[in-house]
Amino acid sequence: MLYYLFEYLEKQYQVPGASLFQFTTFRAAMAILFSLIIATVYGKRIILFLRKKQIGETVRDLGLEGQKQKAGTPTMGGLIIILSTMIPVLLFTKLENIYIILLIGATVWMGIIGFADDYIKVFRKNKEGLKGRFKILGQVGLGLIVGATLYFHPEVTMREHSKTIITEQFTVEEVRGEEIKSTMTTVPFFKNNEFDYGDIIAWAGEGAKQYAWLIFIPIIILIVAGVSNGANLTDGIDGLAAGSSAIIVFTLGVFALVSGNIFFSEYLDIMFIPESAEILVFISAFVGALVGFLWYNTFPAQVFMGDTGSLTIGGIIAVLAIILRKELLIPLLCGIFFAESISVMLQVAYFKYTRKKFGEGKRIFLMSPLHHHYQKKGYHESKIVTRFWIVGIFLAVVSIVTLKIR
Numbered sequence: 001m002l003y004y005l006f007e008y009l010e011k012q013y014q015v016p017g018a019s020l021f022q023f024t025t026f027r028a029a030m031a032i033l034f035s036l037i038i039a040t041v042y043g044k045r046i047i048l049f050l051r052k053k054q055i056g057e058t059v060r061d062l063g064l065e066g067q068k069q070k071a072g073t074p075t076m077g078g079l080i081i082i083l084s085t086m087i088p089v090l091l092f093t094k095l096e097n098i099y100i101i102l103l104i105g106a107t108v109w110m111g112i113i114g115f116a117d118d119y120i121k122v123f124r125k126n127k128e129g130l131k132g133r134f135k136i137l138g139q140v141g142l143g144l145i146v147g148a149t150l151y152f153h154p155e156v157t158m159r160e161h162s163k164t165i166i167t168e169q170f171t172v173e174e175v176r177g178e179e180i181k182s183t184m185t186t187v188p189f190f191k192n193n194e195f196d197y198g199d200i201i202a203w204a205g206e207g208a209k210q211y212a213w214l215i216f217i218p219i220i221i222l223i224v225a226g227v228s229n230g231a232n233l234t235d236g237i238d239g240l241a242a243g244s245s246a247i248i249v250f251t252l253g254v255f256a257l258v259s260g261n262i263f264f265s266e267y268l269d270i271m272f273i274p275e276s277a278e279i280l281v282f283i284s285a286f287v288g289a290l291v292g293f294l295w296y297n298t299f300p301a302q303v304f305m306g307d308t309g310s311l312t313i314g315g316i317i318a319v320l321a322i323i324l325r326k327e328l329l330i331p332l333l334c335g336i337f338f339a340e341s342i343s344v345m346l347q348v349a350y351f352k353y354t355r356k357k358f359g360e361g362k363r364i365f366l367m368s369p370l371h372h373h374y375q376k377k378g379y380h381e382s383k384i385v386t387r388f389w390i391v392g393i394f395l396a397v398v399s400i401v402t403l404k405i406r
Contacts, residue, residue: 020277021261028281031088032288039084039292046083047296047303050074055122064367064375073301076118077293078309081242082111084289089282097278098155099323103316106142110228110315113138114307121306129307139228139315143221146319150220151183151213158182158325159262159272179274183212185325186271188332188402193270195328223327224318230337231314233344233369237381238301239294240371244336244392245313246290251333251396252320253283258403259324268403271325279323286316299382329402335395336388343370 050056056072086107093100117130150156157179183197197216198209235241258264260277293309296302305313317334321327331338347368355361366376374384 024260024277024280027092028284031092031281031285034088034091035084035285035288036292038087039080039289040295043077043080043084043292043296043303046080047074047077050076050303064372070301070304073304075122075304075306076115076308077297077303078111078114078118078305078307078312080296080303081289081293081305081309082107082312084292085282085285088285088288092285093281094278097275098149098153099276099279100282102146102149102323103279103282103319106146106315106319107312109138109142109145110312111308114309114311117307117311135311136225139225140221142315142319143224144217146224146322147217147220148213150322151216154181155275156181157274158184159274183216184271185328187328188399189405193402220322220327223322223330224315226341227318227321227330227334227337228311228314230334230341231317232307232310233340234337234371235305235310236369236371237375237385238299239297240336240385240388241310241313242290242294242297242305243385243389245317246287246294247389247392247396248317248334249283249287249290249320251399252317252324252326253280253287254400255324255326256280256283256320270403273323273325276324279320283320299385329399332395332402333399336392340369340371343368343373 051074055074055076086104089100089104095101113130113135117135120126121129159179184194185197186193187195196212197219198212200215201208201211204211231241231245234244256276256279258268259270259273260275260280262272265272290313293303293305297305314337318327318330321330321333326333343365346364350364351361365373367373371381371384371388375381
């Protein structure tokens with residue numbers, strides 16, 4: 001939309017000093033500004049509409065302090081995040097970019113699944129919501145589409161290292177490296193910082209790498225499902241999921257900035273991903289939407305994101321990390337989501353094991369996910385959220401540092 005107008009004006013009037021980098025960062029700034037305005041100004045109207053339609057949260061009694069007071073708080077607030085992201089994206093991005101198409105598709109896809117779950121909970125009065133198998137089916141479907149697109153689509157490429165000569169005037173003098181199809185990804189702390197999925201089946205002989213999609217696509221499916229469910233589990237107390245996600249997405253924005261810019265990628269000696277700079281505009285809109293939503297979601301929350309928001313957030317973060325070839329950083333970067341998921345799995349596994357062995361189930365945590373454990377210990381949810389954010393910021397800094405520490 002407006003992207004094409006800006007592009008025309010930039011070419012027509014030959015703006016002095018204009019460059020692709022400046023053009024992208026300008027649109028990113030506009031995207032975050034628009035998303036913040038939409039989320040804060042129109043978010044209030046959406047909350048009032050949800051309250052008027054009595055679209056409120058049904059709270060199960062888990063014996064947590066302050067829990068009953070949350071009953072009736074408007075839910076489906078994820079609509080604020082989705083709308084505040086999508087409008088600037090449609091206005092300021094290059095819509096034919098394959099990565100933007102994937103991200104828009106992931107947003108809509110996961111938004112529909114989350115909305116269906118919330119709809120069943122609110123209007124059908126079914127606390128369980130959408131059956132788990134349908135959620136998993138939706139996540140697998142998204143992972144399959146994303147994995148197949150990234151593997152087979154001709155526009156998804158990377159450029160080889162050490163093939164670009166940059167002059168002292170910071171201009172590209174020569175680019176000899178070809179854009180190639182590759183299943184290469186980033187591995188933190190290793191010398192070359194890279195790993196090729198094709199190497200997993202290279203032992204099968206010459207030509208085996210052409211079947212790397214048999215490894216690549218299932219891994220993508222697992223990542224999409226894992227991160228989406230992790231974000232969903234994290235959405236348990238006011239501001240935790242939105243704040244943690246904003247930190248993660250901002251960090252992915254840094255990766256998009258350096259991976260999509262030939263100067264930065266050469267300096268840091270990381271893979272250059274052509275056309276990925278456009279993702280920075282999407283990320284900016286997404287960060288603005290999350291921060292704007294957080295205005296109403298901090299304690300005491302005026303609105304909950306519901307599965308409409310949490311499943312969508314997790315799906316988008318997974319797709320962003322995969323596109324930027326940083327998916328193996330997810331356990332570190334998304335450490336909050338990871339810890340929440342692990343706490344649930346450990347709790348369930350240990351309970352079943354002890355019940356089978358001793359006849360009575362025992363627990364590792366007072367309650368899972370992890371944030372409920374600290375609530376049970378008597379911590380106020382604001383303190384829990386703030387400390388989780390601090391941990392999230394620390395993990396984000398370490399993730400960025402992995403660009404150079406090998």
